[in-house]
Amino acid sequence: MVMIISTMEPQVSNGPTSNTSNGPSSNNRNCPSPMQTGATTDDSKTNLIVNYLPQNMTQEEFRSLFGSIGEIESCKLVRDKITGQSLGYGFVNYIDPKDAEKAINTLNGLRLQTKTIKATVYFCFSLL
DSSP states (O other): HHHHHHHHHHOOOOSSSSOOOOSSSSSSSTOOHHHHTTOOOGGGGGEEEEEEEOOOHHHHHHHHHHTTSSSSSEEEEEEOTTTTOEEEEEEESSSOOOOOOOOHHHHHHHHETTTTTTEOOOOOOOOO
């Protein structure tokens, strides 16, 4: 049974394949559906995933950078649970879909230190 489920999972790659993680390594099945959050279809366009962030970027710097575009509902720089070191990616949820679109147009491709960040709409879905 596990084998059937594992062959049905989509294989998604958001960057080069290597042993160094710089983004989510698998689909997060714990994310709420629009029905659970009461979100409308436009709200799905307010969630961004941001990859290739500098390792030394702080949560405050991340929030400040994306908050300069518009009002943020939530913002999370993902860190290793044991070491606390940044994993090089994060999530931003804007109040207004227009701000999310502006953030992508403005910040996607921005060079920060030795990294070029990638900001895209994050679609969370579950096969279960």
